[in-house]
Amino acid sequence: MITTLLIIHALLAVTLLGAITHQAVSVWLPAPAASGSFVTRFRAVPGTSYANAVVLLYAATMTLGAIIYPTYRVTVRIMLEQLRMNAANGLFELKEHFAVIGLLLLPAYWYFWRKPLDPSQQTTRAGLTTILALIVWWSFIVGHILNNIRGFGS
Amino acid sequence: MTLPRALPVFAVTFAGAAALFYLAAVEYNLALFTYHPLTKQFEFLAAPQRSGPAMYWYGWIATAGLGGAAAGLLATFIPGPWAKRLWTGLAWVVPAFVILAFLYLLRVYFLR
Numbered sequence: 124m125i126t127t128l129l130i131i132h133a134l135l136a137v138t139l140l141g142a143i144t145h146q147a148v149s150v151w152l153p154a155p156a157a158s159g160s161f162v163t164r165f166r167a168v169p170g171t172s173y174a175n176a177v178v179l180l181y182a183a184t185m186t187l188g189a190i191i192y193p194t195y196r197v198t199v200r201i202m203l204e205q206l207r208m209n210a211a212n213g214l215f216e217l218k219e220h221f222a223v224i225g226l227l228l229l230p231a232y233w234y235f236w237r238k239p240l241d242p243s244q245q246t247t248r249a250g251l252t253t254i255l256a257l258i259v260w261w262s263f264i265v266g267h268i269l270n271n272i273r274g275f276g277s
Numbered sequence: 278m279t280l281p282r283a284l285p286v287f288a289v290t291f292a293g294a295a296a297l298f299y300l301a302a303v304e305y306n307l308a309l310f311t312y313h314p315l316t317k318q319f320e321f322l323a324a325p326q327r328s329g330p331a332m333y334w335y336g337w338i339a340t341a342g343l344g345g346a347a348a349g350l351l352a353t354f355i356p357g358p359w360a361k362r363l364w365t366g367l368a369w370v371v372p373a374f375v376i377l378a379f380l381y382l383l384r385v386y387f388l389r
Contacts (some may be wrong), residue, residue: 189335193314196332213386220303220379223338224296224372227345231292231368234285250369251292254376 125194129270132187136263139180146173147256150249174236177255178229185226192219199273211272218265225258283353286360290352293371295345299337300375302344304382308336309343 195215203212232255235248301307308323315329323333352363 192334193312193332196330197314201330209386209389213383216383216386217379219334220299220383221376223299223334223341224375226338227295227299227341228292228368228372231288234288235365235368244365247365247368250366250373254369254372258376 125191128187128191132184132191133266133270135180135184135187136259136266139177139184140259140263142173142177142180143252143256143259146177147252150252171236174233178233181225181229181255181259185222188222195269199269202273208272211269214265215269218262221258222262225255225262228254282357283360285365286352286355286363287349289363289365289368291345291349292368294348295341296372296375298344298348299341300378302337302340303379306333307340308333309339310336312336 200212200215228251231247232251235244235251240248306323310322311320311324312318312332312335313320313324313327313329314332316327323336324331352360355363
């Protein structure tokens with residue numbers, strides 16, 4: 124059961140990673156139209172249309188993470204402590220705190236991705252999106268590293 | 278859909294205040310409740326570990342959420358002209374500061 128939830132958690136995280144990365148790139152390097160090279164098309168997505176999906180995906184990924192966290196706490200973390208893998212433990216500690224910061228800024232993120240946006244609030248929208256993107260990337264990479272340390276079936 | 282005018286004030290204040298409340302909750306262990314994963318039991322406020330580890334993370338989130346919501350609601354009572362002066366950048370600058378604070382506080386994991 125936990126393995127199934129962990130896989131769904133990872134799949135949701137991949138989807139979230141794609142959505143927030145598209146949006147972050149579009150807010151920093153907007154392209155006028157979805158034509159031309161792959162990179163131009165990547166930049167040209169309408170970021171506003173991603174906001175609701177990002178909020179829902181973030182909430183769902185976080186909820187699943189919270190459900191499987193006790194299993195991590197009583198199995199993986201204790202093993203990491205016994206092996207003195209302090210850096211790996213620290214990476215996860217940061218992940219859990221960063222993920223909460225991301226959760227708490229979702230209402231503001233959602234609000235500043237509504238249309239129409241006051242041009243004076245463009246920096247706030249970019250700042251919120253960047254922080255959220257960094258948190259999602261950090262969480263994804265750290266989750267992947269820890270899963271490699273204490274992988275499936277070990 | 279029309280949103281209440283107080284929403285941006287609430288959202289900006291909540292993002293900043295809740296991040297600060299979360300930092301304080303972790304640093305001073307101000308968990309609203311404790312979860313004992315081995316016995317699957319909840320306990321009010323921060324309780325010591327019993328059989329197996331105690332998890333405070335959920336309680337810290339609850340503390341931060343309630344604290345942030347209270348601050349956000351209070352901010353909505355700020356009169357309009359003053360509320361318009363609220364810098365919306367607080368919504369991301371404060372969380373960014375809290376992220377840096379966590380990097381500093383947890384540096385011990387990477388230095389030993």
